[in-house]
Amino acid sequence: MAEREVDRSVSQTVKAQLALRDQILSGALRPGERISELQAVETTGASRTPVRMALVRLEEEGLLEAIPSGGFMVKAFSERDISDSIELRGTLEGLAARFAAERGVSARELEPLKECLAAIDELLRQVPISIEAFSSYVTLNARFHALLTELSRSPPLIRQIDRASALPFASPSGFVMAQSALPEAQQILIIGQEHHRVVIDAIENREGARAEAIMREHARLAVRNLRLALRNRTHLDLLPALALIKTATD
Amino acid sequence: MAEREVDRSVSQTVKAQLALRDQILSGALRPGERISELQAVETTGASRTPVRMALVRLEEEGLLEAIPSGGFMVKAFSERDISDSIELRGTLEGLAARFAAERGVSARELEPLKECLAAIDELLRQVPISIEAFSSYVTLNARFHALLTELSRSPPLIRQIDRASALPFASPSGFVMAQSALPEAQQILIIGQEHHRVVIDAIENREGARAEAIMREHARLAVRNLRLALRNRTHLDLLPALALIKTATD
């Protein structure tokens, strides 16, 4: 009995939204491709009304684009769009870090951040890092960034960062593997981890400007990371642009 | 014949969205108040489906909040939320100004900005400034900021700033009058105009850091402006929080 209720515990709208997002981010729907409501109804199992609500939400989320004559298409992103998105998110995270530093954070609140840090340290001890470890890193890194954002205690900022991260953090993708194969990956991860360490230190010492600066630097590292990945794009040609954003921000 | 077609030229969804937004921002629906679909159907003239789509859009826009048990309510904002939103927008505009400066902008592209600047100068020559002039100022200022954002040539950033500005710039409100009555208003406007002048200069001379810094300072001015207005809140008690955000950002 409990098994069947799993389906009903989530609204049809949410179910449709998740299913469609997966289809987009997995590349089943390619950038530029028009999304047919009827087809979405078939693949998601929901009826047209919740599917339409999901489409509207995904449009607001930035994954879809409204077609003037009606309907939606999967949005396409240029390389510049992607790197700008990374820098954008870094700027917002910088503000969040500054807020955290200026407004003060208790040792107890920093605890989960430090645990994340330690866990990532553990992973990075592997040389070279395995694909599984890299995958764990991606999850832990996302968690670190989310926790850091929360420290700002600013609902509008948290909300905005969530929206700016919709693309960067949404997708599970094969890109992770492609990137972990790069020889430079390990170096970049180590530098990124150093940034994590510094931002915690800055927040602890209530150095707002330093906390902000390091997060922006962190984003610039991610942009370098993206460029690097794009130079080795042999693995990537078939992946949707969104998958690119994801990993480049990690 | 043409008269009736005006109604049909806009989709029911858009019509409902605009109507509901007006109701929220005008204060007809108070923060925290639940929005009844049925009531919205009556006041907007659209049927339930487009009304629901409009509600979803307004939620994504940040004006509404989903109620766990179903339905939507008008979102309420604290003073801190509002000042954070202003600083947030200033940070994004700073990034936009930096992009504009670093990426280069032609003299022709700066022309509309300078026209705005001159028009505002003209208005500020009045001492004290009239309510009508202040109202024109609000419009011109919004135009200036929109043009500046465009100069970044970064669609993701422009989009994000639009979202961050949904609250600041959306509302026509009686708050304009309340603020223009403050004796300090004129000084603040003059300082703000100086910021506008500096950012154009910085962009022209491709000084990215300076362009960014001045826009962030501009936001801090707006926050001071907000605090000032809140100290004289006699006129404001009956206005929805959103109306506050609007003017404080101008």
Next chain:
DNA sequence: TGAATACGTTATGTATACAATAGCGCAGGA
């Protein structure tokens, strides 16, 4: 008298039927 439960009403979530429009194809004429 107060609290708890049951029932009824109301509002939201979902599905589907209907309408309108845009795009496409075919056919006919120049």
Next chain:
DNA sequence: TCCTGCGCTATTGTATACATAACGTATTCA
């Protein structure tokens, strides 16, 4: 052979009907 116009089809936009869940009220029992 190409261009134009008409008509059809497919898909989206809108409306409404149905189902379900939540909230309020009233009644009953402790």
